[in-house]
Amino acid sequence: MTVARLPQRVPPLIIGVALDSLLLHSQQYSIPLIPQHVIPTSQRGQLWFTVSVIVGAIILESIFDYMGRLAYERGTLEMIHDIRTSSYESVINFQMGYFDRTSTGDIMSVMNNDINNLKKGSEAIYQAIDFGGKLVFAFAFMVVLNWELALLVAIIPIGLALVSRFYAAVLQSHYTDVRASIGTINERINDVIDGITTVKTSNREDYERTQLRDTSEEYKQNKWSAIRIRLVYDSILYFFNSIGVWGLFLVGGYWIISGPPAVFQTTLTAGTLLTFIIYSKSFLAPVRNLAVRVIDRLQDASASAERIVSLFDSPEFSEKSRNENDMEFSEPSVEYDDVTFSYDGAEEVALDDVTLTAEPGQFIGIVGSSGAGKSTLMKLLFQFYQADRGEIRIDGQDISELDLGSLRQELGYVSQDPVMFPGTVRENIIYGSPAQRRDESTIQEAAKVAGAHEFIEALPEGYDTTVGESGSQLSGGQRQRIALARVFYHDPSVLVLDEATSHVDNETEMIIQQNLQGQFDTQTIFAIAHRLSTLRNADRILVFDDGEIVERGIHEELLEMDGLYANLWRIQTGEVHFPDTMSSEYSQMANE
Helix, strand or coil: CCCCCHHHHHHHHHHHHHHHHHHHHHHHCCCCHHHHHHHHHCCHHHHHHHHHHHHHHHHHHHHHHHHHHHHHHHHHHHHHHHHHHHHHHHHHCECHHHHHHCCHHHHHHHHHHHHHHCHHHHHHHHHHHHHHHHHHHHHHHHHHHHHHHHHHHHHHHHHHHHHHHHHHHHHHHHHHHHHHHHHHHHHHHHHHHHCHHHHHHCCCHHHHHHHHHHHHHHHHHHHHHHHHHHHHHHHHHHHHHHHHHHHHHHHHHHHHHHCCCCCCCCCCCHHHHHHHHHHHHHHHHHHHHHHHHHHHHHHHHHHHHHHHHHHHCCHHHECCCCCCCCCCCCCCCEEEEEEEECCCCCCCCCEEEEEEEECCCCEEEEEECCCCCHHHHHHHHCCCCCCCEEEEEECCEEHHHCCHHHHHHCEEEECCCCCCCCCEHHHHHCCCCCHHHCCHHHHHHHHHHCCCHHHHHCCCCHHHCECCHHHCCCCHHHHHHHHHHHHHHHCCCEEEEECCCCCCCHHHHHHHHHHHHHHCCCCEEEEECCCHHHHCCCCEEEEEECCEEEEEECHHHHHHHCCHHHHHHHHHCCCCCCCCCCCHHHHHHHHC
16 A cells, blocks of 8 residues: 555654654743743842853753754655655556556656655644644643633634634645646656657647646646635734734733723733733744644645545555465466457457467467457466456466466566666666576577677677667667567566567568577467568467457468468568558558
């Protein structure tokens, strides 16, 4: 749970600040009492003693203030650290369905802005205790001085408390809009930066500037609405606080001149009234701060907490290990038994009663148009999603019953657009592999199988060359070959190549194909490809259409069937033109 650790951090924070507040304010509010007992005596010795007491009290006040702030800052840092790390832990353990429904911008906004904004909540706790301590001690000393006047002053915070409930509800709704606006801005910026090449080649800089300006304008208006509400409320509180002090001065002055009402058996001197007014200001100031600053921070932090909970506390998307037993696939077979699957919210199925078997050491080719179900087939193998019906088995074991970590440790995957992580070429190749398996000779051997060793050696720093952000220092083909080296180095039992050589030239592709056949003769390999020449030597080719396997066989058998595969082959080899009856999707695929 993302925010479950928050309550664990709050009690120590409260206790530390409360103890500091007790020690600090108990002596802080004793100081105003001293002059009224010392000044009338006109004794120099008593005066110097009083000065010494005040200086000592100030020193203690400084020490207690330091201790309180130290406890607050440490507690806040620990709280933010715990929330951020547990949130990140939740994100990386979510199923792929979570990322289908959640934008990267929203995740980044919550991880950066909203989690940092929780500090305002701890500030509110600190200030509530601090101001609350000031309020209690100030009121206690006012009661000691003149309980009748203290009762009159107490009317003000009671009235303000009623008004504050309405203010808090209105303010939180505005802060919720503010937080959402920040998320929209981050999402927009993230999308544009990721697609900056498309933005520039499409000449859409002006359009994107306008879009961001409009989004920022929405944030500005939401923030301004919250600010106006806070300022109006603050001004109202300032007015009543000032009226309270001046009203106290008038009432007290009248009592000194004419005497208090008969119901009050009290005497009031000018010195006592002056001291009382000092305490009343010390009493009303924290009331105002509690009603404005504390509520403002609490509502802002509360809006962020709601976004954190709504975004990260999604147990329905959590990936959980099924058991603690590790496993090994020596020569695994892969079986799909009447597997059916559809994505959430989709009307049509992505896979419909798919049945297939891949024996150990086989090279299985998969072809089909975009959306035919090829990639979905492999996503189910990795347990990114759960099949709606049917069963997937490796070595006869239902993968839904296996430990996820152990399962994926035995699977390898290379996509058409592989991800390069910050760091060097070497670090990207060994990414995800156990430390005990890392050695230079194995790294270079994996790179050679992937056809990457020669170009890596030609880089400025060889295997120690930094790849740049998302591999920006490398070409598309180089990134694909490093990704292939990564999965070859990992040495999985089942290998999935999803358009893994689409960016390399034909000669390099042939070298990789030959290396695969020589080095991975015991592993089961699935290769998704639009370029059919890649699959010519496959042990079996599966042709997908609308989530179903419509043809299967080796290359020569599929050509003899004279069906969809044969048409695609003739088109790609230039033997025929596009038939009028062929769908635009397959026409596009044939040219890729």
